[in-house]
Amino acid sequence: MLPKKKKRPFFLKRYLPKSLLGRSLIIIITPLLLVQAISVWVFYDRHYETVTKRLAQGIAGDIATSILLLQEAETPFDKANIFQLMQKTAGLSLTLHQGIELPPVNWEPGWSVLERRLDQAIHDQLLKNLNENYRYDIDTTSLVDQVKIQIELENAVLLVLVPSKRLFTSTTYLVILWMVGSSVITFGVAVIFMRNQVRPIQRLARAAESFGKGRDVKGFKPEGATEVRQASGAFIRMRSRIKRQVEHRMAMLAGVSHDLRTPLTRMKLQLAMSGQSEETKDLQTDVAEMEKMIEGYLAFARGEGHEQTASCNVSALMKTLMQQLSFNNNPIDLHIEQEINIQLRQENFKRAISNLVTNAQRYGSHVMVCVRKKSKDADELLEITIDDDGPGIPEEHRKDVLKPFFRLEQSRNQATGGVGLGLSIANDIISNHGGDLSLEDAPGGGLRARISLPF
Template identity: 40%
Template sequence: MRLLPAGVWARVLKRRLPTSLWGRSLLIIVLPVLVMQVAVTWAFFDMHWQTVTARLSDGLAGDIAWASESYADDPTRENLAIIADRAQRSMSLSVDLREGDVLPDERHRGPIGVVDRTLEDALRSRVDRPVWFSTTQYPAYVDIRVQHPEGVLRVIAPRERAVATQAHIFVVWLFIATILLMGVAILFIRNQVRAIERLAEAAEAFGRGETRERFKPHGAREVRAAAKAFLDMRDRIQRHIEQRTALLASVSHDLRTPLTRLRLELALAPPFKRAAAMKGDLDEMEHMIDEYLAFARGEAGEAAQTVSIADLLAVAGEDVRRAGAEVEISVPEDLSASLRPLSIKRALANLAANAAAHGERVRLAARALPSGGIEITVEDDGPGIPDDMHEEAFRPFSRLDESRNQNRKGVGLGLAIARDVARSHGGDITLGRSDLGGLRAAIRLPG
């Protein structure tokens, strides 16, 4: 048989090992304990139990040899009675003669072969006559028979005279001690792993934009230090986000004031040739301010709730129709998910607006994934985006004017905002080629 290389065995073993910290920590405790238990049990049976059994069997064989030789010296009933009485009083042996009987042909062997082999070797070395024995005919006794000319000398001996019968007590106590030690170890490991799991849950929730109360770090000193560092980092990031949002909101407010004055003056001014162009510039500037503020603020503080995906796509479809494109919606009526509605609506609105701006047909679809999540797709029949520029399209303020003339009205934040929303829900957005011939944007969200 050809042996596999060491690298292959390492990969196979790696795939079989637990991947979680709980499983690996448990393996670190359980495996050495099991190895120790097997080693101690083997050493006990090999060095102690077999030695004691061999000595007991040798002693019993010596008593059998004495009874057989004593009877052979004087094969009378009177002598047999004396031998039986002495054997019963001094050796706990029951001796009887079956006149005219012969040894059985069949052998009765017990489940532990070492007992029969040890007793057989002892009897052969100490008894000169043909001998037969059985360790299974009676549960608490050993049946030994010696052939004599007058018949079969039968000796019934207690089992503990031939076998160390209390060995199982040692094994039972060994297992009980092992279980107790493993139980204590499992409790301590579980407590430490739970602290790490709690930290991981808090980090994952913060990554999804969920606001949770501070928790008290517990567990080992290193785990508490990591949890405290995470909480401090989370507070600093939240302060930075709040300051950035407040700054942009203030800038937005300050910019809206002169824009409102310009719009009012433009409305009150007499008609002139450039009025429409100036109004369009004002609209574009206001739209840019809205996009800047939406990108900086996001919807991190919004609470998640169960919403109907069909309703979300219906709202996005109305936006597409208002933009002058033909829309097709395909979604199961009962499909729902726990989402932040405003942020998902903003992401779908951005994707639908991009699709309507660059195509005449737009397809909105949603389906449940086998893994338990959902997938929402927005497709168009426009020019699309080259495969090597998909990641570039997600960069903030990236317009890709040469390939798609993307975000002609905006500042290149539509796809960036949509991906930020998807990732804050624990999912992501991918781009690809649509069956309609244009771009296919797929939002995958966990269940």
């Protein structure tokens, strides 16, 4: 059977924001930009083009009128009066250059809307009013505040300088400014409202994360939209159920502990009063083993108890704990890179570390413990590694040994082991702190237990 091909992720996913606020803003801004693009196109097609066309027709009409008047003028004085009249009434600066011609290459309009509209208007006006197809040239770029138009007449070239303000209207910029400004204001209001909608979700996420790390969540209450309130209410009910289950388990274990310890104590007392014999020695060994097993079961079922989290100096705690666990024939090398403070259930955490270190001492002759701060995916983690030089654990059994009551009969001697709860208790405590316990090969051989705890 051929392996299934992995679906390639949509290429836009890598560029999309990961946060709910970012994605919500994308949902808002995308149609907003689309509407703006359509509005600009409609404005350009209907308003700007139309206004430019009307202004160009007005200029072309004034130029055609000027040419008609110049053709009827008989003296230079008449022409000067015409120039003065057009300057006052139309704002056009006219100059007539006798005896010259325009370049032989015909002028063609570019991509500019103004050039295209002026070209069309002048061409139409010259044909309509003068019945002439004069050659002309339009220059919209060489002068700052004027547009230069040259028209070739009979034995002369008429130079017309048109003020730019006659070809541009301020309403164009006002409309564009209004469109952009209204969009920015709308987007700003949307950002404010979306932040207010996302804030309750962020509070819920922080509360769930804190509860997952075993920390008490105080003052949390449902807020925001109906759906967010429903999710918050479900979280509060779930938290209450979990707390009730833990309290019920603790109450039940207190009774079980009393019921089991009482007959065991009575049996130990009766054996002590029976004298020493081979039979009583075997029974005492069995009773001690039973007591050890019961203690292990109760320790596993007891879990984290009611201990509250508090700020803890991990460096100082590890130094004290390693001194307590070290002995001459099985020393512990402790390496601490820096002082680290983190929120912990201190007694539970010491219990987990003790289980792991004791396990390493049982199967190895040398134990090395390293404490460091590590960054992963922009998160700060407390990392503790515990290495031994023992036989290690096969890779296929590393997840199994973290389960309750699982023992490796071949690689770990049953006579020297417990009841298969040490690693599972440590894993349970680390998980209740929101961390992770993994087993892997130590660099020098043996087993490495790696603890990762979020700050």
